[in-house]
Amino acid sequence: MSSELLGRAAACEAAMAVDIRGVVKRFKGVTAIEHLDAGIWPGQLTGLVGPDGAGKTTLMRIMAALMRPDTGTVSVMGHNVLDATALVHRCIGYMPQRFGLYEDLSVAENLDLYAKLKGIAADKRVDVFDRLYEFTRLQPFASRPAGQLSGGMKQKLGLACALMGSPDVLLLDEPSVGVDPVSRQELWRMVQALASEGMAVVWATAYLDEAERCESVMLLDKGSLLFNGEPQGLTSRLQGRSYRLSHIQGDRRALLSKALGLADVRDGVIQGASVRLVRAADMDVSSMQLLADQSGGQLELVAPRFEDAFIDLLGGGPDGRSAIAERMEDVATQRDVMVECSHLSKRFGDFYATRDVSFSVKTGEVFGLLGPNGAGKSTTFRMLCGLLRPTEGCATVAGFDLVRSTGQAKSQLGYMAQKFSLYGLLSVRQNLDFFSGAYGLRGAHRRQRIEEMIETFQLGDVLNVSPEALPLGYRQRLALACSLMHRPSVLFLDEPTSGVDPVTRREFWMHISGLVQKGVTVMVTTHFMEEAEYCDRIALVQQGQLVRLDTPDALKAMVASDELPEPTMEQAFIRLVEAHRDGVDA
Amino acid sequence: MMASIHRLKTLLVKELLSYLRDPRTRLILIGPPLIQLLVFSFAVTLEVRNVDIAVLDRDTGRQGVELVEHLDAAAFTSTVRVVQSGEELEALIDERKVLLGVSVPEDFSRKIVNGDTVSLQLLLDGRRANAAQVSSSYVASVASAYSQQIGTQTQRTGILVRHWFNPNLLYAWFIVPSLSGVLALLMAMLVTALSIARERELGTFEQLLVSPFSATEIIIGKSLPAVLIGAVLGTVMVLAGVLIFRVPFTGNPVLLAITLPLFILSGVGIGLSVSAISTTQQQAILGAFAIIVPVVLTSGFATPVENMPQWLQWVSVVNPLRWYLVIVQGLFLKSLPAAEVFRNLLPLMCIAVVSLSVAAVIVRRKLE
Secondary structure, three states: OOHHHHOOOHHHOOOOOEEEEEEEEEEOOEEEEEEEEEEEOOOOEEEEEOOOOOOHHHHHHHHOOOOOOOEEEEEEOOEEOOOOHHHHHHOEEEEOOOOOOOOOOEHHHHHHHHHHHOOOOHHHHHHHHHHHHHHHOOHHHOOOEHHHOOHHHHHHHHHHHHHOOOOOEEEEEOOOOOOOHHHHHHHHHHHHHHHHOOOEEEEEEOOHHHHHOOOEEEEEEOOEEEEEEOHHHHHHHHOOOEEEEEOOOOOHHHHHHHHHHOOOEEEEEEEOOEEEEEEOOOOOOHHHHHHHHHOOOEEEEOOOOHHHHHHHHOOOOOOOOOHHHHHOOOOOOOOOEEEEEEEEEEEEOOEEEEEEEEEEEEOOOEEEEEOOOOOOHHHHHHHHOOOOOOOEEEEEEOOEEOOOOHHHHHHOEEEEEOOOOOOOOOOHHHHHHHHHHHOOOOHHHHHHHHHHHHHHOOOHHHOOOOHHHOOHHHHHHHHHHHHHOOOOOEEEEEOOOOOOOHHHHHHHHHHHHHHHHOOOEEEEEOOOHHHHOOOOEEEEEEOOEEEEEEOHHHHHHHHOOOOOOOOOHHHHHHHHHHHHHHHHHO | OHHHHHHHHHHHHHHHHHHHOOHHHHHHHHHHHHHHHHHHHHHOOOOOOOEEEEEEEOOOOHHHHHHHHHHHHOOOEEEEEEEOOHHHHHHHHHOOOOOEEEEEOOOHHHHHHHOOOOOOEEEEOHHHHHHHHHHHHHHHHHHHHHHHHOHHHHOOOOOOOOOOOOOOOOHHHHHHHHHHHHHHHHHHHHHHHHHHHHHHHHOHHHHHHHOOOOHHHHHHHHHHHHHHHHHHHHHHHHHHHHHOOOOOOOOOHHHHHHHHHHHHHHHHHHHHHHHHHOOOHHHHHHHHHHHHHHHHHOOOOOOOHHHOOHHHHHHHHHOHHHHHHHHHHHHHHOOOOHHHHHHHHHHHHHHHHHHHHHHHHHHHHHHO
16 A cells, blocks of 8 residues: 555654543443543554443444543544544544445445545545555456445445545444455455554454454453553463363363363363363363363363453353253254255356355254355355255255255254344344244243243343344344244354354354254354354355365365464465465466 | 144234334324325315405496405405406416406496396416316306396396215315325335335345245235235224214225225235335335325326326226225215125226235245
8 A cells, every 4th residue: 555545654653643531431321431541553453352332333433523422532633522523534534334335336436425525636536546446456346336245345345435535543343244254354454554554543343363463452341441452461361371172082062061161161162173271360270181081182282362361351251051952852853964955056147156066964063154255155055044946956954855845944944144133123022922933833832932942041131122122142142042942953043143242152152062962953154263163064165166075173284384384264264265266267 | 724824823913013012103104194184185175265366347337346246255265356457457467466357348237237148258377277267167156146146137047056976065075085095005005015125124034034934924924914004094094084074974884894905905915016026125115106106196086087098097997096996985975886886896806916916926036
């Protein structure tokens, strides 16, 4: 990125770009920001992290002078947000979670609109656009309507629009939600380039691997700043407490729940065939070692991650129990294969979104469907749960053909989407009533199931509230409750924890792990590689075709090399996608 | 079959709750249509009142003065200006001070006394053609009434007009029954047009599609609540017509009770098709309005169907509102017999069947 575009040199290195002092913000008595002091420096990439409802977006909006703090002051490049709003707006570029792109306008028209809004002179626009096109590589798509861009390209266009007018401070609110790892990496590179040019960049995120790569991190929880500084500063506190338990004999999910039940295990997640554990600060390793020995596994100390420290700071992970899974009966089936597709193709006009995809999913397996934006993974997923009719080939769920025996197949599956498709106009109770009735539950049986869900997911206090008024964690629980009411033997999860904070995500996967132990088969599609680690097998879809099908560990091993002996799932994904793309191009 | 009925019941409860649970939505469903009914019925009228006219009396005889007095006393006039010259009269019309001018000829009194036929000249403001046309007929009737009064001398008889079914030509008698149809249809169409589009926008439609509901069940589940809402609204407005506007309901109420749901159903089919095609609520609303406006215009609500060009009359055959207006006006004012009601009900049924089938085809195609 050329410095002319941004027009900012690192001249005022010493001055703070954003100075936040004593900021308090309350909404109807609920504290969103509690007495916050912080500084954001030019030329730095600052990560803003915290669980859902921590106050990240509120802080962003105060910095962008879109919202006034109750008390305290914020100055942006020396301008006070309280009285110099117009000046603040001039030196800020803000990209909210749902960026205001006009979906019916083309890429070029969107850029043009934002240039006009930012008051860029007509004779300079061509120049600015050329540089932004070069920077974002969106030139080939200039005439495409923004609504038809992939998730990654939309975010790049949003970034380009936010960069209009050469801001000194760039505020990005969760720019990487719904973006595949390849595009995410590209977005990341762009933002780093901007920071190195002297811009102050704030990147709010729920993905802690991103926070780890920021130069500075602000960790918010319930409106308070729990940590502010270099991420290593927080991560290093966990030195000597992170372990990996590998070569496990038997079920790693059961092992994880057992481990999380121990008082000296602070946190734990599944990573492929292994389990990652964090030891509580004042405990020794003996009981973890005992558990490892019992399972025939191998316990080794590994370098801590920012996420370990984050969870530790927020009070540790879940206790490993899933109330709903404990209540469920084992899935009664003699079948080995629960979901199967053969030669599945979907054609839109001349374009094959999915081409000749075949695989089968075993009963009780967690099966991930991964791929870059627009690669056909959603199309495949939608055909498997009956939302799309295949052009060729067939798909079965629990032995029922999705086209010929639609009703029977559908009654075997539960579905939960990223947006938690609940009815906002109905109360929590009415939502439960509706979904139980939709799957044919009746009478006493239906009442008993609903009561059971209310009890296990602790929904008793919110029965008359609209789901929209509930915090994210509650909504997710309710969505899961609604999709489990009819005891499906297959659960379809469409980006279930995209944009969800690590605490809520752990709770969710605890339930899923519990269900899998009861024999439920889980199909999951995601862009989020932490989630992919929970899968038993992963199908990588690219350009409509199935290019890889293996365990997470095997996929990681495929790309391991001397300079990268232990690749993460994300690195594995990026390399496999790029390798395939290059292979096809060559 | 039992399972299907049970699922359907669940879906119907859900649809009704999503309309009626929120007090604001409830208010929007019932409030605006009723207010519109009241406002339109009181305000929209083809009668012309408060007209300013000018009179150029070249005669100045007794009969000329009496005619001016009659005009002044007539209900439709506000002020009658007496002018002295033709130029002055023209200027007043030109400046829109008056709607029309009456010119009384010099020999007016003399001819009446002689028992000859007299003529009056009327100058009308063509820019306000409709109001001027109506007022000129009022002037004519005043003149004819006056000639009746002096008729004993002249032995002339005028034409006596009696309006059947609406003897006093009360405009509300005509407009209130028709508006009940227009507004109920509008509301039912909007509600259905939004229903699928809203679910699609919120992502709940996919949730509906992965559950065991069939396309037919979804269509019935979406149609019936809208029919119910439209029929209740229509009934409330018909009752308002009878109780508030005192429009006589001379026909059989049972016939209306059969007609109303069928009429709403045919509109719901159209609304559902719009909804299934639209991807956003905005498209659905625009789509619904693109249809409702021509539906109202070609229904015979504002202008009689017989006055339309032939091709437009053909188009209006597929317009459910056209048939409903015939029935509802007939049942209100002229005690339309059952046979006539069913003759007009037949096209309504055909429209309902066709539009619902189209909706079913579209929804089913979207399902696949």
